[in-house]
Amino acid sequence: MRFMLMHKFDDKDPAAWSPTPDFMARMGAFVAEAAKAGVLLVGEGLRPTAEGAARITVTDGKTTVVDGPFAEAKEVIAGFAILDVRDQAEAVEWAVRFGEMFDNVAMDVRRVAE
Numbered sequence: 001m002r003f004m005l006m007h008k009f010d011d012k013d014p015a016a017w018s019p020t021p022d023f024m025a026r027m028g029a030f031v032a033e034a035a036k037a038g039v040l041l042v043g044e045g046l047r048p049t050a051e052g053a054a055r056i057t058v059t060d061g062k063t064t065v066v067d068g069p070f071a072e073a074k075e076v077i078a079g080f081a082i083l084d085v086r087d088q089a090e091a092v093e094w095a096v097r098f099g100e101m102f103d104n105v106a107m108d109v110r111r112v113a114e
Contacts, residue, residue: 002041002084002112003091005098007105009078011069016078016104017048026101034083039094043081049073075106082112 009016019027034040047053053068070076081098085091088111095109 001087002082002114003088004110004112005081005083005091005095005107006077006110007079007099007102007107008075009105011049011073011076023101030098030101034081034094039083039085039090041082041084043079045079046077049076 031040031043034043049068049070051068053070055066055068055070057064057066083091083094085094088109091109091111095107099105099107
């Protein structure tokens with residue numbers, strides 16, 4: 001079954017969006033391990049909302065489009081991965097390992113509708 005991992009950063013914290021070479025090396029090793037294990041289907045990081053984002057809402061049939069950065073947003077999705085795993089417990093195991101690479105991160109693990 002597939003699960004989506006989404007990690008969130010503070011959109012206003014430049015350090016969160018500027019990974020060090022050491023961090024990138026650890027991330028590369030993690031991604032390689034997940035790919036070799038056959039669980040990583042896709043994973044991407046996202047840029048801060050100031051670097052290209054839009055939020056579209058439809059309320060009572062009226063559409064509103066707001067370009068980033070989003071002044072009211074603190075935590076925004078900073079990246080995602082789609083994993084193909086046995087169950088939610090395995091998805092959470094991979095998410096915990098991923099999260100341990102950060103000093104401050106919040107993550108959601110959500111099952112994909114199939």
